[in-house]
Amino acid sequence: MFSPLLEEWDSDLRSRDPLSFPGYGAKLAALDHESVRTGRADGFVLIEGDFSVIGGSMGVVHGEKVVRAFDRATAERLPVVVVTRSGGARMQEGMVALVQLARTAAAAERHRAAGLLSVSVHRSPTTGGVFASYGSLTDLAVVEAGATIGFAGPRVLAQTTGADPDGRSHTAESALAAHLVDALAAPEDLAAWVDGALGRTEVALHTHSAPNPVRSAPAPAAETTAAWREVQAARRMGRPTGLHVAAAATTSWTELGTGTDPALRTALATIGGNRVVVLACDRYAGGGQPGPDGFRLAQRGIALAGRLGIPIVTFVDTPGAAAGPDAENGGIAGEIARTFGAFAAVASPTVAVCVGEGGSGGALALAAVDQFLVQEHAIFSVIGPEGAAAILERDGTKAPQVAPLLKLTSADLFAMGIVDQVVPDDVAETVAALIEALGAERISAAVGGRRARADRVSHSWLEAATGAS
Numbered sequence: 001m002f003s004p005l006l007e008e009w010d011s012d013l014r015s016r017d018p019l020s021f022p023g024y025g026a027k028l029a030a031l032d033h034e035s036v037r038t039g040r041a042d043g044f045v046l047i048e049g050d051f052s053v054i055g056g057s058m059g060v061v062h063g064e065k066v067v068r069a070f071d072r073a074t075a076e077r078l079p080v081v082v083v084t085r086s087g088g089a090r091m092q093e094g095m096v097a098l099v100q101l102a103r104t105a106a107a108a109e110r111h112r113a114a115g116l117l118s119v120s121v122h123r124s125p126t127t128g129g130v131f132a133s134y135g136s137l138t139d140l141a142v143v144e145a146g147a148t149i150g151f152a153g154p155r156v157l158a159q160t161t162g163a164d165p166d167g168r169s170h171t172a173e174s175a176l177a178a179h180l181v182d183a184l185a186a187p188e189d190l191a192a193w194v195d196g197a198l199g200r201t202e203v204a205l206h207t208h209s210a211p212n213p214v215r216s217a218p219a220p221a222a223e224t225t226a227a228w229r230e231v232q233a234a235r236r237m238g239r240p241t242g243l244h245v246a247a248a249a250t251t252s253w254t255e256l257g258t259g260t261d262p263a264l265r266t267a268l269a270t271i272g273g274n275r276v277v278v279l280a281c282d283r284y285a286g287g288g289q290p291g292p293d294g295f296r297l298a299q300r301g302i303a304l305a306g307r308l309g310i311p312i313v314t315f316v317d318t319p320g321a322a323a324g325p326d327a328e329n330g331g332i333a334g335e336i337a338r339t340f341g342a343f344a345a346v347a348s349p350t351v352a353v354c355v356g357e358g359g360s361g362g363a364l365a366l367a368a369v370d371q372f373l374v375q376e377h378a379i380f381s382v383i384g385p386e387g388a389a390a391i392l393e394r395d396g397t398k399a400p401q402v403a404p405l406l407k408l409t410s411a412d413l414f415a416m417g418i419v420d421q422v423v424p425d426d427v428a429e430t431v432a433a434l435i436e437a438l439g440a441e442r443i444s445a446a447v448g449g450r451r452a453r454a455d456r457v458s459h460s461w462l463e464a465a466t467g468a469s
Contacts, residue, residue, distance in 0.1 A: 008039040021092040038069035045073035048083040056086035063100025070107035079117040088128015101133040108137040141181040143172040197254040205253035228400035233377040242281035242315030261294030266301035272435035277305035279314040291322040292330035306346040314352040321362025339365040370449035381408035
């Protein structure tokens with residue numbers, strides 16, 4: 001039993017024998033409960049499979065109980081925790097069992113459409129119809145370490161196709177590596193993971209980033225510039241990156257797509273008592289440059305926040321998006337564009353803070369938000385000074401001289417109206433400013449700022465054409 005029920009639902013439902021399947025009627029008569037139990041737990045609705053009952057298979061009763069549980073959770077505005085242990089659809093009930101996949105999936109989608117959170121706990125084994133319906137439609141998912149998980153069970157797969165998974169699939173570890181689930185946990189840690197995902201307990205984000213520089217900066221000129229000194233400050237080895245500031249700001253952290261892209265992390269979290277979705281850059285990981293998978297995961301987080309009606313907070317610190325053949329072939333440009341589109345469309349309040357370097361479109365795609373904060377000694381630019389020097393002077397070492405031309409300091413950004421607020425570099429003060437930005441009055445007034453700010457900046461630099469013939 002995963003969690004005690006305060007109230008069990010629909011325990012009186014019993015199935016008939018739709019196929020008159022040999023021996024099935026007697027087996028049903030001997031059952032004192034079905035392959036799933038549902039009901040109200042402490043603060044959530046629980047749907048828990050029971051493998052001891054005909055392999056946890058989903059027949060008409062299993063399906064009906066799941067549908068009723070999701071719909072009741074929707075009506076009562078409660079999150080749902082799904083615990084799966086199943087061999088799939090119940091063959092003894094034939095198509096009557098199979099149609100439960102469509103029914104339970106539809107019920108899960110009704111719950112999602114109502115803006116309510118759901119999480120899955122995949123225990124061993126989780127296969128077949130349960131995995132291919134409501135079990136895979138939750139917002140977050142954790143798999144039990146060592147579990148067998150997959151659509152076709154390994155034995156069925158081997159005997160019907162001749163294929164041998166040989167560890168490449170059907171394991172908890174392979175599911176995590178393939179980003180089919182968000183986390184892997186030992187059996188004794190599953191309940192704590194769920195509590196963290198529901199925001200019921202404090203779960204800290206622990207960072208292990210090595211303080212290595214993102215790149216070797218060119219040697220400064222004999223006469224350096226104030227702008228270049230700000231570039232050096234933003235890139236200083238050991239300066240807290242987005243992930244470190246996120247760790248200081250959050251009291252719960254449930255990561256989406258663990259390991260998807262180390263340079264850009266996405267999580268359901270808590271900041272100052274507010275449930276939020278966080279996007280956090282880590283300039284010390286993966287070159288500090290998010291790739292297509294990172295932006296795709298960010299879009300998933302943005303969509304989740306929009307559906308749940310909670311704010312999005314981004315911690316920006318990247319010299320820009322990943323470049324090179326792999327990134328190009330992975331569709332990096334399109335994923336950046338779709339991230340801009342996701343921010344433009346989401347109804348949730350959005351806040352960003354640049355805590356180091358913001359470089360080009362890959363950084364701005366994470367900062368097209370309602371409230372935009374920047375640390376005093378952070379920078380944000382259309383292109384890195386080295387790239388600008390390579391274009392303008394054909395010499396990247398002239399970056400110190402070119403840096404002032406880009407107007408990339410926090411003072412420049414504030415003067416141009418690009419950012420709304422300059423905050424101190426001190427992490428605690430940055431977190432305090434961020435919590436203030438998430439306050440009810442500020443956050444409600446800010447919605448729509450993402451468009452207004454960009455329009456205001458753009459219109460201030462437009463001139464009407466004169467002398468047209």
